[in-house]
Amino acid sequence: MFTPGSKYLIAITGLSAVSFAMYMLLVHPSALGAVALIGLLAATSLLTGITLFTRDGHTAEDQTSAATLDTPTPSMWPLVGAAGFSLLLVGTITTPIVFIFGIVAMLAALVEWTVQAWSERSSGDGAYNAQIRQRIMNPIEYPILAAVGIAVIIFSFSRVMLAINKDAGALTFILAASAISLVGLLISVRPQLKKSIVLTIAVVAAVGLVGAGIAGMGVGMREELVVAGQEDHYAHKECGAEKSEHFDKGVSETISAKSGADATIELIDGKLTAHAQGIEGLQDSITVARSNPVNIIFRNKDAGEFRLAAYLGKTKVADGVSEDLITCTQLLPQGAEQWLTFSIAKPSVSGEPYTLSIPGLAGQSVEVVVP
C-alpha cells in the first residue's frame, strides 16, 4: 500500500503539521513564518496525496525499464533535506535565521534531488545522465554558489575589520590586497603551476578567512564602536555639556563634504575669523544662499576647548511660541576641527541676523547673510 516515496512524504507532512503547530503555540508567530510553514504543509500534503493515488508513479514498471540504471547513484541531498528540516524545527524555537537556513536547505534538497532522480531515469548511461543534470543545474548552481562565496568572504572580512583597531585594519587590508595580488601574479606568470597547489592556496585562504571571521565574531566589535552604538551618537544634537565621545566623528572624514566647504571659521587668540571659499583674505561675514546646505569647517586654534554655535533664527514650536534654532559643533580642543552643516530657509531681512559665535566668548561672531 505505502511505497517508499509515499512514506517519506507522509513523514514530512506530519512533521510540517507538528512544526506549524509548535511555531504557532511556542514561538512568537510572524506572518512570514506562518505562511512558510502552512505553505510547506500544503505542498507536502498535495505531493503525498498524488503519490498515494498514483502508487509512486508505477514504480514496478519503471524498475523493469531498460532505459534506467539498476541502482541510483549515491546522493547527499536526502541528508541535506533532513538537516534542513532539523534546522527548521530548531529555528522555530530559537532564532529566525536558523529557521530561514532550514527552509533554504530543504528547498535546495528538494530541487537538487528531484532533478538528480529525474536525470537518472533518462538513460542507462550514468555519464550521460550526469551531463543532463549538469546542463540543467549548473546555470543555477554556479551563480548561487558564487554569491554565497562572496557573501561569506565579505561577512568574514567585515567581522575581522570590526574587531580590530583602525590602524590594524588598514594594515590588514593592505596585507590582504598584497597577498591576493601576489598570488594572482604567481598564477599568471606560472600558468603551468599544479592545480593542486592553486587549490591548496585557495582552500587555506578560505579556511583562514572564515576562521578569522569566526574569531572576529567571538571577540566582538571594538570598544569604540560599541560605545558609539550605545550613545546613539547620530541622534546626539544638544549644544550643552558633552555626553558623547563619538559625536558626528564620521562627517569630518567625508570627502564630498570636504570638497564642498562654504567657509572655514577659525578661532585664533580669542578672535573669530571667516574665510569663505574662493575669496581671498578674511571676512567678518559670509553670504550664503537660501534653502541650501551650508558646510562650515570650524577650527579651534586657541588654547582651551571651544565649540562653534550657529544661530539660525527662530522656530515655531506652538501657536505664538517660538524658540531659538541653534546648532553647534562638539567642544574641540586646541588644534582640532569639525564640520557644521546647516540650512537657512528665510532671508536675513526676516529678523535678527544669523550668526556664528563661540559660547562664552563675548563680542566675537561672524554674520551669516542670506540675501
Next chain:
Amino acid sequence: MRRLKPFILGTSGTLFLASCATNAPQDTWKPKGPNAQKIDSLQKPVFAVAGIVGLIVATAVTYSVIKFRDRGQPIPKQSHGNPALEITLTIIPALILAIVGVFTFRTVFDLNKTSDTQMIINVTGQQWWWEYDYPANNEYGITQPIITSGQLVIPVGTKVMLRETSRDVIHSYWIPALNGKRDAVPGRITINRIEADKPGIYAGQCTEFCGLSHANMRMEAVALSKEDFAKWVANQLKPYVAPADGTLAKEGETVFLNQCTRCHQVNGLTRADGTPVIAAPDENVWSGAVPNLSHLMSRNTFAGAMFNLLTPECRTDVWKSESASFGAKYLAGVSEPCLNQTDLRGWLRNAPAMKPMYANPTQLAATNGKYRGMPNLGLSEADIEKLVAYLLTLK
C-alpha cells in the same frame, strides 16, 4: 548611391546654411571676454590640428578602401607588421597630444586663477532658473546684499568670480561668450570666472540635463559700464515703494499679498499692520526657494529667462544697441508700453501650461505636496489685471 544623393545634399546644405546664421547668441566661436578668448585661442589651433589629422586619416582610409578593394585577387603575403612604421605612428600622435596638452594645461590653470578677483557673485541653480546673490562689496557700492535672478548683471572689465552651487540636481552654468561651462553641484561650491570686454547681453543655457524643463533653463549675462553698473546697484538698493492708494496697482499689491507671498519675496513689502512680509518658499516648493521679485521690472526676463519681459521690438532695441547707448536702454527697465503682456499674463494665468514643470497638485506625493515650479493659481482675469499693474511698479 542615387538614393543617398538627396540625403547627402540635404545634410551638406543644412550644415552650410547653419554656418551662415547671423543670430546665434550662444556661438562658442565669438568670445567677448578674456576668459572665453583664452579658450578660443586654444580651441582654434587644436581644431585645425585635429582637422588636418582627420583629413589625412580619412584620405588614407578612403585610398586604401578603393585601391585594395576585393576584385577576386589572391590574398597578398601576410606580414606581422612594420615596427619602424608603428613606432613612428605612435610617436607622432603622442607628440601632437603632448603639445596640445601643454597649452591645454596652461589655459586650464589660467582660467582657474582667482587671486585677482574683483567681484564675487553667488550663483545658485535650481529647477529651472538661476539665482544671483551679490554679497556686500563696498568697492562697487553694494552696501547690502542684492538678490536677483534670470539676468546676471556685471560691470565690464571686471574679474567676476561666480561661486556656483545647486539646490536640487546638478546644473551647469555656461555663457559661451564669457567662459566655459562649470557644473553647479548640490552641496559643493564650484568657481567660475567671467569677464566682459564690452557692454551688452550675452546668452547662455544650462548644459547639464536637469529634468523636465532643462531646455528652458536659460540665463543672460548683462555687462554694463562701471558707471551704469553703479546706477544698477543703486536701483537695486532702493527701498520698496508701495503703490499709491486707490490705484489698480494697489489692488494688485493686495492680490500679491494674498496669492504670491507664500513663495515670492519682495523686500520691503509689508502687510496692512506694518509687519514685514517674509515668504516661505521652503514650505511650498521642493527646492525651498523661488525667485525674489524685488525690482522685477529692472530685469528683461522672467521664468528662468525663458520669457522676455520686453516686447520683441523693445528687446531688439536693447540687444542691438551700440555699447555706448546700451547701458541707458537696459537701465530704463520695463515700461508699460514695452511690457510683454502676452507672456506675463499667460504665465499668471497658467504657468505650467507655458513651461513644463512638476506642478500638478494631484501628483506631488513624492515631494510631500511641494511643487517644482510655479503651479496654476487659478487667478481670475481681474486679479491678473491688477497683478500686472502691481508688478509694473517693481522697478
